[in-house]
Amino acid sequence: MEAPWIAELRALLGPRGIIDDPTQLFPYEADGIVLLRRRPELVLLPRTTEQVSRALKILHRERVPVVARGAGTGLSGGATPVEGGVVVSLARMRDVLELDAVDRTARVQAGLVNIDLSLASSKHQLFYAPDPSSQQACTLGGNIAENSGGPHCFRYGNTTQHVLGLVIVLEDGTVLDLSEPRVDPLGYDLVGLFVGSEGMFGIATELVLKLLPKPATTETMLAIFESLDAACDATSDLIRARHEPSAIEILDKLTIQAVEASVYAAGYPKTAEAVLLLDIEGSEVEVANTVAGIEPLVRARGAIEVRTAKTDLERKQLWAGRKGAFGAMGRIAPDLYVADVCVPRTKLRELVAHTTRIAREKNLKLATVFHAGDGNLHPNIAYDRRDADEVRRVLEAGDEIMHLCIEAGGSLSGEHGVGLEKMKAMEWLFTREDLATMCRVREAWDPDRRMNPGKLIPIRACLEMKQAVVRPGSNESTGDAEDAGNAENVRSITNAGSER
Amino acid sequence: MRLADPKTLVEYTATLDCIHCGLCLRTCPTFQLTGNEASSPRGRIYLMRGVAEGEIAGDDATYHDELEFCLGCRNCESVCPAGVRFGEMMEVARDRAADSVKRPWLEALARWIGFELVLPNRTLMRWSMDLLGFAQRSGLLRRVAPLFGARKDALLAFPKVPSKAERELLPIRTPARGEEHGEVTVLEGCVMPEMFGRVNRATVETLSAIGFATRTCGSHACCGALHAHNGELDGARALAKNTIVAFEGLTSSDGVPLPVIVNSAGCGAHMKEYPRLLAAEPEWRARAQAFSQRVFDFSEFVAAHAPADWRPRVDPGTFGRVTYDDPCHLCHGQQIRKQPRELLKRVQGLEQVELPHSEQCCGSAGIYSMLRPSDSNAVFEPKLADLAETRADTLVTANPGCHMQWDMGLDRAVLDVRVVHIAEVLAEASRPR
Numbered sequence: 001m002e003a004p005w006i007a008e009l010r011a012l013l014g015p016r017g018i019i020d021d022p023t024q025l026f027p028y029e030a031d032g033i034v035l036l037r038r039r040p041e042l043v044l045l046p047r048t049t050e051q052v053s054r055a056l057k058i059l060h061r062e063r064v065p066v067v068a069r070g071a072g073t074g075l076s077g078g079a080t081p082v083e084g085g086v087v088v089s090l091a092r093m094r095d096v097l098e099l100d101a102v103d104r105t106a107r108v109q110a111g112l113v114n115i116d117l118s119l120a121s122s123k124h125q126l127f128y129a130p131d132p133s134s135q136q137a138c139t140l141g142g143n144i145a146e147n148s149g150g151p152h153c154f155r156y157g158n159t160t161q162h163v164l165g166l167v168i169v170l171e172d173g174t175v176l177d178l179s180e181p182r183v184d185p186l187g188y189d190l191v192g193l194f195v196g197s198e199g200m201f202g203i204a205t206e207l208v209l210k211l212l213p214k215p216a217t218t219e220t221m222l223a224i225f226e227s228l229d230a231a232c233d234a235t236s237d238l239i240r241a242r243h244e245p246s247a248i249e250i251l252d253k254l255t256i257q258a259v260e261a262s263v264y265a266a267g268y269p270k271t272a273e274a275v276l277l278l279d280i281e282g283s284e285v286e287v288a289n290t291v292a293g294i295e296p297l298v299r300a301r302g303a304i305e306v307r308t309a310k311t312d313l314e315r316k317q318l319w320a321g322r323k324g325a326f327g328a329m330g331r332i333a334p335d336l337y338v339a340d341v342c343v344p345r346t347k348l349r350e351l352v353a354h355t356t357r358i359a360r361e362k363n364l365k366l367a368t369v370f371h372a373g374d375g376n377l378h379p380n381i382a383y384d385r386r387d388a389d390e391v392r393r394v395l396e397a398g399d400e401i402m403h404l405c406i407e408a409g410g411s412l413s414g415e416h417g418v419g420l421e422k423m424k425a426m427e428w429l430f431t432r433e434d435l436a437t438m439c440r441v442r443e444a445w446d447p448d449r450r451m452n453p454g455k456l457i458p459i460r461a462c463l464e465m466k467q468a469v470v471r472p473g474s475n476e477s478t479g480d481a482e483d484a485g486n487a488e489n490v491r492s493i494t495n496a497g498s499e500r
Numbered sequence: 501m502r503l504a505d506p507k508t509l510v511e512y513t514a515t516l517d518c519i520h521c522g523l524c525l526r527t528c529p530t531f532q533l534t535g536n537e538a539s540s541p542r543g544r545i546y547l548m549r550g551v552a553e554g555e556i557a558g559d560d561a562t563y564h565d566e567l568e569f570c571l572g573c574r575n576c577e578s579v580c581p582a583g584v585r586f587g588e589m590m591e592v593a594r595d596r597a598a599d600s601v602k603r604p605w606l607e608a609l610a611r612w613i614g615f616e617l618v619l620p621n622r623t624l625m626r627w628s629m630d631l632l633g634f635a636q637r638s639g640l641l642r643r644v645a646p647l648f649g650a651r652k653d654a655l656l657a658f659p660k661v662p663s664k665a666e667r668e669l670l671p672i673r674t675p676a677r678g679e680e681h682g683e684v685t686v687l688e689g690c691v692m693p694e695m696f697g698r699v700n701r702a703t704v705e706t707l708s709a710i711g712f713a714t715r716t717c718g719s720h721a722c723c724g725a726l727h728a729h730n731g732e733l734d735g736a737r738a739l740a741k742n743t744i745v746a747f748e749g750l751t752s753s754d755g756v757p758l759p760v761i762v763n764s765a766g767c768g769a770h771m772k773e774y775p776r777l778l779a780a781e782p783e784w785r786a787r788a789q790a791f792s793q794r795v796f797d798f799s800e801f802v803a804a805h806a807p808a809d810w811r812p813r814v815d816p817g818t819f820g821r822v823t824y825d826d827p828c829h830l831c832h833g834q835q836i837r838k839q840p841r842e843l844l845k846r847v848q849g850l851e852q853v854e855l856p857h858s859e860q861c862c863g864s865a866g867i868y869s870m871l872r873p874s875d876s877n878a879v880f881e882p883k884l885a886d887l888a889e890t891r892a893d894t895l896v897t898a899n900p901g902c903h904m905q906w907d908m909g910l911d912r913a914v915l916d917v918r919v920v921h922i923a924e925v926l927a928e929a930s931r932p933r
Contacts, residue, residue, distance in 0.1 A: 023566075025538075026538070027542070027546040032520060045534075071525055072537060073522040091531075091535030111535075113526050116526075134521065137522040137523050137524075263579070263583065264581055326521050327519055327523055327580065327582050328581040330519030331582055334517070334519070336519050
């Protein structure tokens with residue numbers, strides 16, 4: 001006999017709006033980081049803000065933990081379910097509600113795929129700037145949760161700079177409408193606070209986003225290097241010389257080889273040790289000057305060849321290759337650990353040397369891509385999750401890399417968020433007071449700590465510690481015993497049902 | 501009996517190629533329809549791996565339903581950076597699944613009749629179509645349709661079986677019009693001569709117009725594509741061998757095997773993949789390889805071999821404004837996208853517009869539209885809106901399944917848009933006037 005509240009959800013969302021079949025739930029156990037897996041009890045697929053609100057009211061009443069999920073492409077475990085919890089998937093909320101070409105804003109549902117917004121606005125010669133490499137798949141709601149970046153965020157800034165308003169459903173089902181775009185937010189900037197909150201402050205259902213006019217001219221340059229260090233140095237040089245491309249990316253040899261073997265083959269030379277990929281945008285004169293300025297600089301650093309894309313198609317291919325890099329690594333091993341660390345640009349070269357050494361010491365296959373302009377480094381480690389020892393070495397390597405970044409004055413995450421994966425590292429970067437303040441902010445939004453519990457803030461360092469109990473059967477794969485976001489006032493579904 | 505090892509139920513090693521990046525999600529028609537991860541390529545691979553690793557039982561009903569829900573459009577393959585061969589994995593999983601569950605006896609019987617008797621045999625196919633045609637004309641179909649339950653509407657909507665004259669087979673040899681540049685063979689097909697005899701004739705006519713004589717392959721009918729797509733791999737292998745043998749005999753006067761021209765995208769994609777279908781049989785490997793290299797889609801061949809100055813012409817009123825809808829097994833299965841568009845551009849007097857989302861499946865998917873009519877219709881629905889946006893008078897396709905799906909869908913929507921195969925446009929345009 002189905003619990004009455006599940007029946008209530010079913011009536012609310014319809015037969016295809018709720019998933020409780022164990023086989024259908026199975027693929028929901030992980031998002032983009034398959035190393036972290038937990039089986040949810042239910043998945044909900046609402047279509048409207050109203051449905052999200054009514055569903056969250058029911059879940060609030062039943063005190064069931066909730067994890068929001070977009071496309072499940074996140075790489076830090078932000079959408080990894082909570083055992084005994086419900087996943088609210090925004091995958092069926094993907095309408096463009098309004099697109100104002102004059103005001104240059106779009107109101108969209110949170111499950112809209114990033115690239116679909118740029119496609120919808122392209123007929124007005126507009127685009128949405130943040131362009132994560134997974135933009136073919138990831139949702140705008142997920143981008144908000146993680147404050148995602150992307151190659152062109154070097155020029156345009158991360159997601160938070162492009163969010164004008166939000167409609168948020170709070171943990172108790174209250175709809176908070178912060179969607180009327182205001183030029184200058186008065187009072188506390190709740191929208192700003194919400195962006196990057198990793199699903200812990202509520203569920204954004206409608207987003208008002210900024211659109212930008214497409215640049216008059218875009219030139220894509222590819223510089224080919226015989227050493228990765230030289231490509232790093234060239235990056236610092238061209239920024240020092242005040243040449244401002246809108247995107248500065250570096251791909252190393254193994255990445256190039258994987259991409260070139262895939263449907264996204266872009267014509268990167270397979271023998272190159274590294275390529276530097278640049279987009280230069282602006283007026284025709286501006287672009288021509290910048291290109292002319294950059295070329296001798298990169299050549300001075302040893303670029304053996306510098307190409308510019310001749311056609312729009314070629315330009316697209318050069319970028320599609322970069323954006324397919326993560327998936328292309330599937331050719332090298334079944335799983336990929338994507339580290340996401342930031343250092344000051346001038347330290348890039350130093351960090352690359354360290355990651356290469358760590359990978360060698362631990363006998364791991366490393367392929368690196370960087371958003372070099374942002375000093376955001378993705379050391380990608382290919383592995384097989386069936387090999388427990390390899391998994392251990394991968395995680396150790398990830399930790400060592402994070403430590404080195406912090407030492408170099410950098411950060412734990414450029415754009416993927418903390419989620420489960422980097423939770424314990426938060427203590428390495430932040431003080432107890434920092435974390436306690438974060439906890440207090442979180443409690444203001446979600447006093448029961450029921451939204452995406454057990455993520456981002458390590459429990460030991462936080463006030464939550466006082467009340468926390470370790471959930472039975474809490475995640476074993478990460479081995480974090482203190483992962484106990486499911487505090488005592490949150491019951492698992494099974495209990496909630498039987499106690500009624 | 502199959503061994504208990506669940507790793508044999510799917511292509512386990514192939515499931516490991518998927519790195520879980522999710523780039524396939526947005527392209528998948530069933531994911532678009534449901535938003536359900538289990539109904540996406542990434543999710544289905546996850547399920548397959550789950551079966552292999554013992555997390556899901558091999559005879560799990562939901563798993564089987566997810567396999568059958570997939571249209572096999574292979575759109576995911578066009579975007580997969582890891583090069584996962586999803587179509588092939590699905591064929592294997594469906595084939596093994598068929599061993600682990602028992603289908604209801606009526607369904608099993610219908611499948612046996614269809615796959616084993618009718619498709620491979622031109623005479624039985626002809627009789628079946630005669631019977632269907634009679635049932636359609638006499639009103640008998642309307643009476644018996646309710647017996648088919650949920651498939652009743654799909655059965656009633658099935659396009660009218662054409663007249664006997666239209667169902668004439670092709671001549672054994674058709675000479676080139678004017679100077680002969682070469683000789684080719686055409687796959688006449690199983691359903692094609694019955695439902696689309698005019699397309700076969702247009703295929704031959706176009707080839708003849710660009711200087712190629714064509715030959716047919718006697719009584720050979722079926723390449724086995726529908727078998728493979730629906731998890732009948734034993735039948736598919738037998739038909740593949742049959743096809744290879746039949747076409748091996750067709751050579752030029754100096755003994756060179758002739759190119760095989762295929763005007764059905766699903767068949768062409770499948771025949772090009774014979775080598776991996778027969779990979780486990782060493783004595784067939786080389787023959788399959790040699791054969792598959794002779795296979796060309798109609799557009800692929802014509803675009804490559806038409807004289808550079810070939811500029812056929814139509815009266816502007818003949819087709820009006822045309823738009824081309826990519827058959828999945830042409831664009832995703834064979835990576836053929838440019839050639840049909842280039843050919844249409846060559847035709848003078850034709851106004852061509854691009855169809856939005858032309859690479860999205862129309863829901864036909866071989867016999868899917870008969871097996872799961874309501875899902876098939878739901879997948880088709882957005883295509884209508886895309887078509888309306890183009891304000892086209894004629895929709896051009898290159899595959900019989902898509903052709904029928906559009907015919908039925910436009911009929912339901914009461915829209916006056918004509919559906920033609922690209923060969924029909926080119927034949928009309930190259931007709932001497």
